[in-house]
Amino acid sequence: MEEALLKSLGLTxxxxxxxxxxxxxxxxxxxxxxxxxxxxxxxxxGLLNKLIxxxxxxxxxxxxxxHFESAPPSRLLDYLSEKENEIQKQxxxxxxxxxILDKQRGMAWQEPEAQIFRGLxxxxxxxxxxxxxxxxxxEFYVLGISKLPQYFEKWVLDFHRRRAKRGIRCRVVVNExxxxxGEKYEAIPRTExxxxxxxxxxxxxxxxxxxxxxxxxxxxxxxxRIDSKNLTEGLRVYAHYMWSLGxxx
Numbered sequence: 001m002e003e004a005l006l007k008s009l010g011l012t013x014x015x016x017x018x019x020x021x022x023x024x025x026x027x028x029x030x031x032x033x034x035x036x037x038x039x040x041x042x043x044x045x046g047l048l049n050k051l052i053x054x055x056x057x058x059x060x061x062x063x064x065x066x067h068f069e070s071a072p073p074s075r076l077l078d079y080l081s082e083k084e085n086e087i088q089k090q091x092x093x094x095x096x097x098x099x100i101l102d103k104q105r106g107m108a109w110q111e112p113e114a115q116i117f118r119g120l121x122x123x124x125x126x127x128x129x130x131x132x133x134x135x136x137x138x139e140f141y142v143l144g145i146s147k148l149p150q151y152f153e154k155w156v157l158d159f160h161r162r163r164a165k166r167g168i169r170c171r172v173v174v175n176e177x178x179x180x181x182g183e184k185y186e187a188i189p190r191t192e193x194x195x196x197x198x199x200x201x202x203x204x205x206x207x208x209x210x211x212x213x214x215x216x217x218x219x220x221x222x223x224x225r226i227d228s229k230n231l232t233e234g235l236r237v238y239a240h241y242m243w244s245l246g247x248x249x
Contacts, residue, residue: 009080011054014039018047019056022070029065054079117223120155126214126223127159133210136167140209141239144202145182146175152218157184164190173242175201179249186249194246208235 006016014037021036022028033048034041048068051057055075059068117126134140148156163170169190174182176198186193207214213232215224226232 006076009076010083014043014047015050018044019051019070022051022057022068023073027060027067027069029067033068113227115225117225119221120151122221123152123155123216123218123223126225127156127207129212129225130207130209130214131163131166131168133212134166134168137169139169139171140207141236141243142170142172143206143208143235143239143242144173144175145178145205146201146203147178147219148181148205149218153181153184156218157188160185160188160191164188171239171243173239173246177201183249192248194243194248196242196246200242206235206239208232208239 002020003013003016006019007013011019017037017039018033021033025032025036028036030041030044034044037044037047039047048057048059051070052059056071056079057068058071059066061067115126117123130140160170167190170192172182172185172191172193174185174193174195176195179195182193182195185191203217203219205216205218207216209232211227211229211232213226213228213235215226217223
């Protein structure tokens with residue numbers, strides 16, 4: 001029973017045998033310990049050193065010979081407390097690690113897909129997916145508006161009016177170069193707009209919603225929708241950062 005309990009504390013079977021042998025023998029040299037514990041003489045020093053590392057044994061040298069003895073049995077309670085503290089630290093570390101592993105697991109399983117749309121008909125198909133995916137009260141980002149062709153500006157503002165009527169909220173990050181366009185967005189309900197400095201120019205607009213990203217390259221009449229949780233989560237963090245840098249009108 002004693003051996004089984006010691007093993008439950010984290011000792012190996014051989015370590016438990018050597019510790020119990022030390023309890024019974026008191027201070028002893030190698031030979032009697034090997035006989036009492038029933039372990040190989042070639043392994044006994046390694047086992048004794050492991051017990052010493054755990055604070056469960058010590059030694060003195062008498063006439064040039066090492067004599068080993070067990071720590072007081074009460075030391076087992078201290079050893080158990082140390083193990084409990086170690087387990088608590090491991091538990092706290094796991095609490096932080098598990099969400100990261102879950103995220104990586106989800107990333108590994110996802111198969112990104114991309115679709116390309118051209119012209120206003122293609123834009124209609126691409127943007128309608130935003131309305132299909134989002135429900136009233138939900139929100140998405142539009143990041144990077146710098147300059148829109150006149151034909152597309154009119155079309156996309158109409159899209160946002162339809163989006164607002166459905167109760168879907170939107171945060172729009174606009175470059176100072178497109179302030180007039182930004183002011184038109186501001187007139188649409190359920191729309192917040194912030195402006196970033198002129199130097200942060202990009203010809204691509206990112207529409208970030210759910211686990212999808214729509215790249216709007218309206219100057220070329222091309223829209224690319226990418227179904228990728230990895231990309232979308234990364235861009236959402238970036239959009240949030242840009243939003244924090246932006247200023248309202």
